[in-house]
Amino acid sequence: MSSLKLYHFPVSGPSRGALLAARAIGIPIQIEIVNLFKKEQLQESFLKLNPQHCVPTLDDNNFVLWESRAIACYLADKYGKDDQWYPKDLQKRAVVNQRLYFDSASLYVKIRAICFPILFLGETEIKQSLKDDLNSTLSFLNQFLEKTKWVAADHPTIADTSIYASMSSILAVGWDISSFPNIQRWIKDCLLLPGAQENEDGARSFGDAVKKNIKQ
Ligand SMILES: N[C@@H](CCC(=O)N[C@@H](CS)C(=O)NCC(=O)O)C(=O)O
Structure with missing residues (x-):
């Protein structure tokens, strides 16, 4: 056991x-x-x-x-019961890895650059340069989702669970994604993944903690 x-x-x-x-x-x-x-x-x-x-x-x-x-x-x-979430096929797996690295090295980093100083360093506003930086990364994510229903394939993988966790944090802060229609569509699908509600609860706490420190 x-x-x-x-x-x-x-x-x-x-x-x-x-x-x-x-x-x-x-x-x-x-x-x-x-x-x-x-x-x-x-x-x-x-x-x-x-x-x-x-x-x-x-x-x-x-x-x-x-x-x-x-x-x-x-x-x-x-x-994993099968290889849906992390494909064994070398090239399919490579695309999942690419998206995971994209999250780790780019998307999550941009989100952290915005939220960490507000949460812990007394920052009270989001600088325009950081906003532009995150939005340019979101435009890449939007492009990934042009080709496939999910971020790395036409079925969900661990790249989706990872990127959805990052995205839900910044969405809970109130980020505007109206210019990224593919991300909007994909987020709706992510809300049906197992554990999504539990994730949303945590993201809401994150968003509230950040928003409370932002000067209105
Ligand atoms: N790249 C790491 C990031 C982990 C990380 O930075 N965790 C933060 C919370 S978001 C943490 O535990 N911070 C406490 C500390 O470093 O003392 C991952 O994806 O697991």
């Missing part, structure tokens, strides 16, 4: 991304909340597990892994 545990904080987009992947794959997982607002990630017991002190962190029978997208790949490879 496997014991799978996810150290998780629902406000965190990456953490919700890993959980969405687990929900999509349909693997039962025990959730252990690490409250980042209370700095619980710096407790000694957690540091022993993950010296980088970040969520999400997975513990699969003492095999410990962090980085949300690495967790999603591992869960899909190890527990």
Whole structure:
């Protein structure tokens, strides 16, 4: 009997991304909340597990892994009933990887650049240059969704769960995506994924925390 545990904080987009992947794959997982607002990630017991002190962190029978997208790949490879969520075909998998890296290195980075200073550094407004930067990245996402129904294929993959977790955070802040019709359509589909409501609840908490610090 496997014991799978996810150290998780629902406000965190990456953490919700890993959980969405687990929900999509349909693997039962025990959730252990690490409250980042209370700095619980710096407790000694957690540091022993993950010296980088970040969520999400997975513990699969003492095999410990962090980085949300690495967790999603591992869960899909190890527990996926089929290869829908993370295709085995080399080229299909390469496109999923490309989208995952796009999220990790570009989309999520742009979202973080906007939200982190507002949440933690006393910033009270979003600079136009950061807005333009995120919108240019969103135009690429919109283009990916021109060709396929989901971000990497005509069926959902772990690239969707990861990117949807990032997007739901910025949408909860009130981001305007009216000029990105493909993203609007795809988000509606994402809301039907397993675990989507749970994700929306966490994203709402994130959005509220950011919005409360923005000068109106
Ligand atoms: N690239 C990482 C990002 C993880 C990350 O930065 N997590 C943040 C919350 S969004 C965290 O745990 N911060 C607490 C800390 O670093 O002490 C991933 O995708 O898992």
